[in-house]
Amino acid sequence: MNVRSVIDGDMARTTGSHSDITGPRIREVALRLFAAEGYAAVSMRKIAAEVGVQAGALYNYTPDKQSLLFDLMHSHMEDLLAARSEAGTTGTPTDRLEAFTRFHISYHEERPHEIFIAYMELRNLTPENFAVIEELRGKYEDELSGILRAGVEAGEFTLVDPRVATRAIISMLNGVTTWYRREGRLTLTEVETIYWDMVRKAVGA
Amino acid sequence: MNVRSVIDGDMARTTGSHSDITGPRIREVALRLFAAEGYAAVSMRKIAAEVGVQAGALYNYTPDKQSLLFDLMHSHMEDLLAARSEAGTTGTPTDRLEAFTRFHISYHEERPHEIFIAYMELRNLTPENFAVIEELRGKYEDELSGILRAGVEAGEFTLVDPRVATRAIISMLNGVTTWYRREGRLTLTEVETIYWDMVRKAVGA
DNA sequence: CTTTGCCATGAACGTCCGTTCAGTTATTGA
DNA sequence: TCAATAACTGAACGGACGTTCATGGCAAAG
Missing domain, CATH: 1.10.357.10 (Tetracycline Repressor, domain 2)
Structure with a gap:
């Protein structure tokens, strides 16, 4: 489900652009967890769980x-x-x-x-x-x-x-x-x- | 193989004392690796390899x-x-x-x-x-x-x-x-x- | 020489890791 | 209405993780 249009109105979502919600959320969560526990101690699954997606989804936003x-x-x-x-x-x-x-x-x-x-x-x-x-x-x-x-x-x-x-x-x-x-x-x-x-x-x- | 007697002479090794070589070596290696790469990024196997033993042997010296x-x-x-x-x-x-x-x-x-x-x-x-x-x-x-x-x-x-x-x-x-x-x-x-x-x-x- | 028991091996355990991917869903533009 | 496509799921991959343990070698004690 894409929540964007509810928040942003209905402009600018060309078919196939990345979500402008999940991307920033991932960065926020990763930043906070890296700061709190350290890069090596934070797994992709932990980041994903906090964002509310599966681990695989992160790879739409970072290689x-x-x-x-x-x-x-x-x-x-x-x-x-x-x-x-x-x-x-x-x-x-x-x-x-x-x-x-x-x-x-x-x-x-x-x-x-x-x-x-x-x-x-x-x-x-x-x-x-x-x-x-x-x-x-x-x-x-x-x-x-x-x-x-x-x-x-x-x-x-x-x-x-x-x-x-x-x-x-x-x-x-x-x-x-x-x-x-x-x-x-x-x-x-x-x-x-x-x-x-x-x-x-x-x-x- | 226990190398201690070669270095230390032949005193004080009551049957069953821990090696007085491996223990300190483990601490030295762990210290250096933790400092260089961080605790979370250093595995027990990496420490063991650097000491020259198998990972299981570390558990004779630390729980x-x-x-x-x-x-x-x-x-x-x-x-x-x-x-x-x-x-x-x-x-x-x-x-x-x-x-x-x-x-x-x-x-x-x-x-x-x-x-x-x-x-x-x-x-x-x-x-x-x-x-x-x-x-x-x-x-x-x-x-x-x-x-x-x-x-x-x-x-x-x-x-x-x-x-x-x-x-x-x-x-x-x-x-x-x-x-x-x-x-x-x-x-x-x-x-x-x-x-x-x-x-x-x-x-x- | 035989017994003792420390020390180490090496395999195994269950779990988690980063990453990939085929398939599903939802939403768009036409 | 329907094809196109972005977003996501859920399972799977091989590998590494911390830890355990049966086994055996080997130096010292008797």
């Missing part, structure tokens, strides 16, 4: 399980880079570092699972897929590296080693995924401010 | 796969806490924070796999096992929390939220596992110093 993981990570990285490029990239290095810090944390509000998967499931990608994601990760980290180097050159930051500092800051910010919960005692904006305070001081600004 | 993971994490946490208690725990909060920071990083030299697993494989523990490990983790983090609170009270540190700061610092230090390699451009002592510089400034000391 295989690996592609499902890769597509999730890939579109996340592209969305992350796109969203990042819309955030503040002007001003002094200190301004830009604050924008980066707040952006990275605030992005957890909309896509906590994606951020979690992006650094937990790297080792479950095939070498080819890993290379693609790693390059995008590199682009993202390069933005932070660029800010740090500019800050050092401008005399705003005092850093022994900007490359290590990049890694340290990214790790620190990513750590938010491991403990932050929406219903916790702090809003994400408060978390942003606390982290920004530490990052600012850490770089000597 | 099941879950216990193997748990034992590795549990003895790691106890070793970590024991080693930590021998490191510097006196002096000003700043001294103690430096000791903690350097200890945590330097411990990577001896047990990189253990540290990596301890924060990557938590979700693959059964609820009961998770509770045990989580309590030990809590003890370790409490040491850092205590230092931070003492520093704030002593007026040495300026921290908005010591609890969040604890998490942030731990995440930052744990991040070392994801990129540090022995053969890299920096010695671990250099890494210690770079991180200590950032931690010190981040807490406002």
